[in-house]
Amino acid sequence: MFKILRRQEMAQGTVVLNEIEAPLIANKAKPGQFVILKANETGERIPLTMADSDPKKGTITVIYMVVGKSTALFRDLKEGEGYQDVIGPLGRPTHIEKVGNVLCVGGGTGVAVLHPITRALKEAGNHVTCVIGARNKDLLILEDEMRAASTILHVCTDDGSYGHHGFVTQVVEDVLKKETIQQAVAIGPVPMMKAVCNITKAFNVPTLVSLNPIMIDGTGMCGGCRVTVGEKTKFACVDGPEFDGHQVNFDELMLRLKAYCEEEKHCYEDYCQLTD
Numbered sequence: 001m002f003k004i005l006r007r008q009e010m011a012q013g014t015v016v017l018n019e020i021e022a023p024l025i026a027n028k029a030k031p032g033q034f035v036i037l038k039a040n041e042t043g044e045r046i047p048l049t050m051a052d053s054d055p056k057k058g059t060i061t062v063i064y065m066v067v068g069k070s071t072a073l074f075r076d077l078k079e080g081e082g083y084q085d086v087i088g089p090l091g092r093p094t095h096i097e098k099v100g101n102v103l104c105v106g107g108g109t110g111v112a113v114l115h116p117i118t119r120a121l122k123e124a125g126n127h128v129t130c131v132i133g134a135r136n137k138d139l140l141i142l143e144d145e146m147r148a149a150s151t152i153l154h155v156c157t158d159d160g161s162y163g164h165h166g167f168v169t170q171v172v173e174d175v176l177k178k179e180t181i182q183q184a185v186a187i188g189p190v191p192m193m194k195a196v197c198n199i200t201k202a203f204n205v206p207t208l209v210s211l212n213p214i215m216i217d218g219t220g221m222c223g224g225c226r227v228t229v230g231e232k233t234k235f236a237c238v239d240g241p242e243f244d245g246h247q248v249n250f251d252e253l254m255l256r257l258k259a260y261c262e263e264e265k266h267c268y269e270d271y272c273q274l275t276d
Helices: 023-028 069-076 112-125 143-149 168-178 191-201 249-258 261-275
Strands: 002-010 015-021 035-038 046-049 052-054 057-067 087-092 101-107 125-132 152-155 183-187 207-208 226-229 232-235 242-244
Touching: 002 191, 002 261, 023 052, 023 057, 035 057, 035 183, 046 057, 046 069, 057 069, 069 261, 101 112, 101 168, 101 191, 112 125, 112 143, 112 183, 125 143, 125 168, 143 152, 152 168, 168 191, 183 191, 191 207, 191 249, 226 242, 226 249
Parallel strands: 101 125, 101 183, 125 152, 183 207
Antiparallel strands: 002 015, 015 057, 035 046, 035 087, 052 057, 207 242, 226 232
């Protein structure tokens, strides 16, 4: 069992943080990598990119939004309880180097994935401008942590309840008009990443994105996590999860992510009825 040492509900309880005892994974984990978790014997394998790792404590941290039965099972695990299985670290880590001015953009729970990458880029000596956003103030996560990890932090909310009133793309375009950026990283909902990449492409700024396709085994065997990048088929679990955002077929990715939405909805509703 992989024990949950700390549990925190965030964003009105729809987002949950778990700090998990996993010393072997924590000792090897690098920014950008992910783990696959399973709550119990009959649970699904769910991939989550790590929001943090601490080799000294022997822990990894994941942050997830409750969207279906499996993440509801994760939510119902208490401190002291644990996951049956945690496998990792998986995927290719983010390539970290000093390039100069870097722009990091995060939306929703993508901010959790962006956090260790932003921190590592700053520690490498880069000037890191970060833009994070959410639908409203209550759904914003890790603001303090992102402020510490960034040189400059911009906060956006769609409804204007906090920070800049509007989408992250508006601030991204303003930054690119005022500054020369050598590298961008965008992580969040697929439509957001697509929109950011459209803007950075116009400014000729190389942009990394972290993709979250349907995934099963996490080792490249099943082919479920295939994505089209530069008109070639790639597997997010072994070739990614990070790719050149200007080469990703985002429209295809969005269609594939909708494949099991109805089944996911029904399973979640059935689980909620059983647990009420």
